[in-house]
Amino acid sequence: MMDKKTRDILITNFFAVVLGLILSGIMILFLKKNPFSVFGILFSSMFRDGYTIGEIFVKATPLIFTALAFAFTFKANLFNIGAQGQFYIGSITAVSVSLLIPSALAIPVAIVLSFLAGGLWGGFMGVSKAKFKANEFLISMMSTYVALNLMNYLLRTILMESKGEYPQTESLAKSTWLFKIVPHTRLHFGFILAILAAVTVWLILYRTTFGFRIRAVGQNQEAARMSGVNPEIIYIISFIISGGLAGLAGVTEVNGVQHMLLQGFNPSIGALGIGIAILANGNPIGIIFASILFGALHVGGTIMGQLSGVPSSIINLMEGFVMVFVIISYFVRRKWEMNRDKKLLMEGNV
Amino acid sequence: MLINLFSRAVLMSTPLLLGSLSEVFSERTGVMVTAIEGIFLMGAWAGFTAAYITGSLAMGLLYAALSGLLVAMLYAYIVVTLKQHQIVTGTAINILILGLCSFLQRVVFGVPLSPLTVEPLQKIAIPLLSKIPFIGPIFFQQNILTYSIYVLVPLGYFILYKTSLGLVIRSTGENPEAVDVSGISVSRVRFVTVSISGIICGIAGAFYSIGYLGKFTTNMIGGRGWIAFAICFLGNWNPIGAFVGTLIFGLAEAFAILMQANASTILPNELFISLPYILTIVLTISRKSFNVPSKLGVAYYEEH
Numbered sequence: 068m069m070d071k072k073t074r075d076i077l078i079t080n081f082f083a084v085v086l087g088l089i090l091s092g093i094m095i096l097f098l099k100k101n102p103f104s105v106f107g108i109l110f111s112s113m114f115r116d117g118y119t120i121g122e123i124f125v126k127a128t129p130l131i132f133t134a135l136a137f138a139f140t141f142k143a144n145l146f147n148i149g150a151q152g153q154f155y156i157g158s159i160t161a162v163s164v165s166l167l168i169p170s171a172l173a174i175p176v177a178i179v180l181s182f183l184a185g186g187l188w189g190g191f192m193g194v195s196k197a198k199f200k201a202n203e204f205l206i207s208m209m210s211t212y213v214a215l216n217l218m219n220y221l222l223r224t225i226l227m228e229s230k231g232e233y234p235q236t237e238s239l240a241k242s243t244w245l246f247k248i249v250p251h252t253r254l255h256f257g258f259i260l261a262i263l264a265a266v267t268v269w270l271i272l273y274r275t276t277f278g279f280r281i282r283a284v285g286q287n288q289e290a291a292r293m294s295g296v297n298p299e300i301i302y303i304i305s306f307i308i309s310g311g312l313a314g315l316a317g318v319t320e321v322n323g324v325q326h327m328l329l330q331g332f333n334p335s336i337g338a339l340g341i342g343i344a345i346l347a348n349g350n351p352i353g354i355i356f357a358s359i360l361f362g363a364l365h366v367g368g369t370i371m372g373q374l375s376g377v378p379s380s381i382i383n384l385m386e387g388f389v390m391v392f393v394i395i396s397y398f399v400r401r402k403w404e405m406n407r408d409k410k411l412l413m414e415g416n417v
Numbered sequence: 418m419l420i421n422l423f424s425r426a427v428l429m430s431t432p433l434l435l436g437s438l439s440e441v442f443s444e445r446t447g448v449m450v451t452a453i454e455g456i457f458l459m460g461a462w463a464g465f466t467a468a469y470i471t472g473s474l475a476m477g478l479l480y481a482a483l484s485g486l487l488v489a490m491l492y493a494y495i496v497v498t499l500k501q502h503q504i505v506t507g508t509a510i511n512i513l514i515l516g517l518c519s520f521l522q523r524v525v526f527g528v529p530l531s532p533l534t535v536e537p538l539q540k541i542a543i544p545l546l547s548k549i550p551f552i553g554p555i556f557f558q559q560n561i562l563t564y565s566i567y568v569l570v571p572l573g574y575f576i577l578y579k580t581s582l583g584l585v586i587r588s589t590g591e592n593p594e595a596v597d598v599s600g601i602s603v604s605r606v607r608f609v610t611v612s613i614s615g616i617i618c619g620i621a622g623a624f625y626s627i628g629y630l631g632k633f634t635t636n637m638i639g640g641r642g643w644i645a646f647a648i649c650f651l652g653n654w655n656p657i658g659a660f661v662g663t664l665i666f667g668l669a670e671a672f673a674i675l676m677q678a679n680a681s682t683i684l685p686n687e688l689f690i691s692l693p694y695i696l697t698i699v700l701t702i703s704r705k706s707f708n709v710p711s712k713l714g715v716a717y718y719e720e721h
Contacts, residue, residue: 148508195701202701205643205647205697205698206698206701208640208643209640209694209697209701210698212640212691212694213698216687216690216691216694219687220685220687338508338511338512341505341508341509342509342512345509378519380516381520382516383512384513384520385516386516387510387514387516387517391495391509391513393509394501394505394509395499397501397502
């Protein structure tokens, strides 16, 4: 028997998704298309063949990392909304490593260095929060734009392809690609890495003293300090791990999917990661499933755009609606919980 | 050249100041408008679309204000009425609006073969004042939105510090219990303030589309809403502070545009584009004394 809280989360999130779909359906009416047939195409195209199903997991992979990045600091009541920038730093590192070491050795080195590079970039925010009491929310937001411009600069200078035509790197040597885990799809080792990351994050948060300290600081910083936890250290380490997780998304996208780095690379996975973390209520295991849901919407939406003439931006709209309803459902759950408590009190069962 | 730079700085400051001024008022009541990036974008889209269809910039500004109001009311409903988390809600709304604007752009205009443009707001030279050497061309040959900030800053300062309304606004962010006890609804003060901020931020967004470029793209706001948000912090939640902060940022942005146009080869363009963002980071870290409204970001539960 599932506990009442988990059941509430599943029920309300289900309705949030359905309401999001209904509102997007109404938007489709503006295009003078039949929303039912459009949604029919959306859902049937997600599962039309093995390759497409594989794509769902390919799309979910970086989202798991950016959602974990947000969730990790969120547990310490910190806001890292700059996962996008940490992802860019991870991507720059992954592509540089893979171009310098064109062999299979590049993969483990890229994984370690991208984690460290993203972690350093994120750690800077943790240090500014801990040492200067700077607003980490603002700094992480602004640093995303700095990372983007850094990437753009490198792409048209030292990382630029030798043809010198487009702002992108050379294609990576095949030996540096993440190997495929399912034949005839693009599904690569990065997905397993993402699952491992989610499980590790869950273990750290809920099964270690360090995770307990993070959550204690998140619940009540002063109480945690009184009981001997140093919140400043927690800030710094949380941000390093958070930035590192977002940096890993760089490896899975560069070595796993694109096999190069190019301008305008995955511009919205940071923001979507926040949405996914909210949808999953910050739970690392929930994040895996929520990411797969968003991945499926993206894959279905792209094909739908080609087949039905409905622009694929409807997917972003749908995700936006779902996120807003998910937030509203936090309110609904609180209400339900209060009513339950009230009932218990009236029955005198407390 | 210098006149050109400063005059552009004043121009670029306009939407940032409108945004940060509305942010100052909302945050003084305890509500951060983290949906500001989305409101800017919505205003930019609605302003451009209405101006393109009706051929009137005034209609553009009107629709920008209305659309900003709607987004702000949605935000206020979730964070004030339903008391949900402000940063999380703002992020969700920003994603929603980005999707909405790219979708609506496609619904209204399809896939246009040539770029769609409108004639941007005209510069109006103020008689006599615009003839003052140096200062005249910088401050008094601007468009009507820029002139509006000359009025709004002192007016905002006056309302916030010299009227009973301002006292209510400031108390709502500092000591909502006292406001509640005196018979004023905390939620209503917050809801109305955020809504009015939405109107002003919608107009600020329209500044980017119809104020000087005369076109719309979904990435045109590019974090400017967040910069306005940051200026409110850096200006210590004070209209005068916001004014000074905005001028610095306007100057940074004007300088960036100037350097890009002159294609200096010593330093990369990307560095100049990053300048306002780097500036925000440096200032956020180096500022020591902040007068944060004590209940900023904290939901208030009324006693019943």
